[in-house]
Amino acid sequence: MNRIRTLGAALLLVALGPPAGAETLLKLDARAEALAPQTGYLKLGAARSPQGHTLAANSQYLLRDGQPWLPVMGEYHFSRAPASQWADQLRLMKASGIDIVASYVFWNHHQELPGAFNWKGNHDLRRFVQLAQAAGLQVVVRLGPWAHGESRYGGIPDWVVDRMPTRGNDAEYMGLVERLYAEIGAQLKGLLWKDGGPVIGVQLENEYNLRGPGRGEEHISALKKLALKAGMDVPLYTVTGWDGTVYPSGEVTPVFGGYPDEPWATSTQELPPKETHAFRFDTRVSGDLGAQTRSHAPGTAETDKDKVPFLGAEYGPGLPAMYRRRTLVSPDDIAAMLPVQLGSGVNLFGYYMFHGGRNPVGVGGTGLEESTLSGGYNDTPRISYDFQAPLGPDGQQRPVLTKLRPFHYFLRDYGARLATMTVRQPERTPANPADLQTPRWAVRAAGDSGFLFFNNHVRQYAMPAQTGVRFEVQLPGGTLTLPSRPVDIPTGSYFIWPLNLDLDGVKLRYATAQPVARLDAGAQGIVHVFAPTAGVEAEFALADGAKTMSSQGGQLLTIGKAGGRPVSVLLLSQQEAAELQILDIAGQRRLVFSAQQAWVADGKLQLRGPATQPLHAAVFPALAKPKAPGLQMRQDGPLQHLEFKPETSEPTLQITASRPALTAPPVLKGGLAKAAVQPIPEAFATAATWSLKLPQPLAPNAEDVLLELDFVGDIGRVFAGARMLDDWYYNGQRWQIGLRQFALKPGAELQLSVLPLRADAPIYIDAAHRPAFAAGQTQIAELRGARLLPIRRVAITP
The missing domain is CATH 2.60.120 (Jelly Rolls)
Structure with missing residues (x-):
């Protein structure tokens, strides 16, 4: 890890000269007045907690306590994981920048046979939600009754499928759904937002595009009524918005998603470039997301676009294993989606799956997975539901997580500003997702402030380096051109750059580095953390415009004062950005740099990793008197290093x-x-x-x-x-x-x-x-x- 240094007199102040060579000027006009958010259209549930906290939504974004809120949501299926792991894994998700945990309730996991429901052990929904609350997470419960989730009959028990029509308002079926919802409601009693609990929303059905008598809007309306009858009065009622979805407009909010490949496809070849890596300016629906039924008409989500916020629930941080098509995505395949989707207007970034799992085995050894043997469209493993998720089925940290965390931390600290910003389209855009030559970028802006989003990565297709690039963004207060001289943006690069960003009273005109977090370091002042952009020199342009600040990472630069305390910019190295974890320890938010997993439980910093290797973490600001058996500690500048020697060798197999x-x-x-x-x-x-x-x-x-x-x-x-x-x-x-x-x-x-x-x-x-x-x-x-x-x-x- 690079040592973080305070620059002082060693700060490189350079007046950059005229550009050399050809220049590509990319233009965008962000001067048009944005539409004001509208309220009153969505029929939300109880929005106020006993403590006076509120949760709401307008036509553009979510609001928490009246302030814009842009959270990150991650899926973790409690009934696909050992209950003994839940507490630690939920805290790991929180430490990774997740704000909301979502989970299906698979009907056939809880009532495989007629009769009593099973809510014990690994099926204990109530305990899972309580542990999520203890970890500081909000919860969205995906009720079904049809869930899909690569589950047998979409999660509907065999004995129901065998006897009656499903996914519609058949009286017998809806009677059983009413009982299911009543059971879930009893599990969640006292845990809803209105009770001071963490459950802020429920999802009705999944991937629903069926039309006809007793279906379509009628069915979703009937499900919502049953949810309310079961006591599930929550701020948000959601439905999935892709593949021609049908729902009663105003009664529910659609959520969207996208994957960097299609394991449910039938091709045995590489697919054309996916639109998930291309900015979208006209629609929120990301092509085929694998719905089991087909619709040939536009869905309600298309006509609702200006009435509801752009919320996500299924952006894939990995992909499921399917027998005929076994895609293995890279960390960049996943992380490159974030600037694209955020730059396209997403105001809730939801992952499916963030944590992998394993299917329970049914009565008599019956598989509860989706398979062609049970009439499914796909064949999936009997037990494994790994999903290449950032956290594996046993809590393993996958390499993709190191790429995602900086984006999550960015949203936690700067998301409130981003949520209110309008998507602005460049002068030139790619003709289609297969156009790999035209630069892919967008701006979201509010007034003169904004963020620039860029992506030069497409799965399995080499994007050309964009050479000699500068951006010209027209804002209401004038034109901002950046950087001060042309830069080459390498193949595979993707990033978010700030425009006229207020850093605690210090105006940053722009930076060619990505904002990550704002840290109140006490007496050491306010520190704004930035991550470098691969292949591009970091340039910080202050309001006076006289000089620019440039560094290579691992450096702390003071740029002003706020309330008598210094305001600084900390530019991380690439390695530091990958190892960064932001945790609340001993009442203070701190930066923890570690290649291992780090989280907080029982007031203590937890480190988890291979016992055959050293465990190491560097902390800023330093802990007062850290103690643990075998702990070795040293100070290196502002970083406090905590290390433990290897404990054992690999057991012999x-x-x-x-x-x-x-x-x-x-x-x-x-x-x-x-x-x-x-x-x-x-x-x-x-x-x-x-x-x-x-x-x-x-x-x-x-x-x-x-x-x-x-x-x-x-x-x-x-x-x-x-x-x-x-x-x-x-x-x-x-x-x-x-x-x-x-x-x-x-x-x-x-x-x-x-x-x-x-x-x-x-x-x-x-x-x-x-x-x-x-x-x-x-x-x-x-x-x-x-x-x-x-x-x-x-x-x-x-």
Whole structure:
């Protein structure tokens, strides 16, 4: 990590000379008067808490206590995760910049058979919501009754599907839905916003575009009435707004989404560039999001565009595994969506999924996953619901999270300003998402202040570097041209730059670095944290215009005073930006730089990471007297370094090949998609198998032990005796399984089976990860490596 330095006399003050070479001037006119937000159209529920806090929405943005609010929402399915993990994982989400946790209530997880509902253990919705509140999160409950979520029958129990029509106002069906909603309402009693609880909204149904008698607007209206009858009086009632959705305008608010690829597609080739990476100026609907039903007419969300705020619920920070199409996205594929969607006007950024999970197993071993065998459009793993999420099923921190956190922190501190800003379209825009030459950018502005959004990354397509670029933005108070000399914007770069940003009374005309956070450092003043833009020198232009400040990162520059205290700009290095986590510790908001996971629980700073490596965090401002067994501490300038030596070595895993692969049957095509379908159960008789014998004891001091498997094949499965612990569709991603949750006996022996992947399988795997079959080789089933990774956690008293 670069040392953060106070520049003082060493500050580089440069008067930049005239530009060299050709210049590309990108123009945008932001002078037109913006429409004022309208109120009274949306029929919201109870908006005031007993403490006097309010939550509302106008036609443009959300308001909390009367102030604009632009939160981040992340999906985490409580019934797909061990209850023992909920408390820590919710706090990890909060530490990552999440403000709202959303979760489906899968009907068939709670009432798989007729009769009593199961709200215990991993199904305890009430406890999950209480733990979310304790973590400082708000909650949106996605009620269903049809959820999809890659669940069997969309989450509707078999015994309901077998007996009656669903997803409409059939009297028998609606009677059962009324009971379901009453059960959910009882779980949430006393936890709604109006009661002082965290539940601020509910979603009705999902991806609903069915029309006809007893359907369409009538059905959503009927569901809302049942929710209210069950006591679920909340500020927000939402529905998904894509794929021709139908709902009663004014009664609910649509939410939107987008993914950087389509694993539900049938193509075995790379798809054309997705519109998720292209700014949108005319519509909020992001193409095909995989709804199970089709609509051939524009949806209500299209006609509601000027009446409701642009809220998101399903921007994918990863993608699900589907048998026929196994996309593996990069961190940049995901993070590049944020400046695009925010620059397109999104005023609630919602992720699906932010935390991965695993499907419960049904009665008698029935799979509760979506599959063609049960009439689904897709085949998904029996158990795994990893989703390549920023937090894995066992709480693993994925690399994409380091790219997303700076955007989340930006929204937490500057989102209130952004929420009120209007989207402004450049003079030149790409002709379509496949136009990779025309620069992709937008501005959101209110008066003379705004933010500039730029994206030069498209999944699987090389964007050209934009050379000699300057921006000319016409504002009501005059034209702002930036930067002071042309810059080259590299391939793959994406960013948000401020325009006329007020930094506690100091006017920053612009910066070629991205705002991340505002930190009140007490006696050390107010610090505005910025992240660098890859390949572009950071330039901070102050109001006097005489000089510009430039640095290479890791530097703290004082730019003025507020109330007698200094106002500074902290420009992070790329590594510091990736490791930054912002936490409230001992009553003060602090910057914590760590490659490991960091969060706060019981008033203590928690660090979690591999027990075989040092645990390290650098804190600013410093903690008063940090204490923990084995803690080593040092001060380096303003940074306080906290470090723990490695605790152990990797446990030994005994691997024995037990059964060679036989010839796998050809992959069949069929199902609703008329594409590759998963093998029948008998096909697994051809799988290669290995014995994985665990040591005794299994890392007794570790919080968890991850079994990491590096295999190549079609489908992998891990068993403990007859019990399947997890399964995986090969896609090039390392497969990790947390073992503590299974309460395995010391020295237990697991079995790994790998179904061979045939060379002729009509399955899409990204080119970088598709196996290279040798001449004459017809299939592959290999275990390239397996290891045990002990995970430890330390708690530091501040």
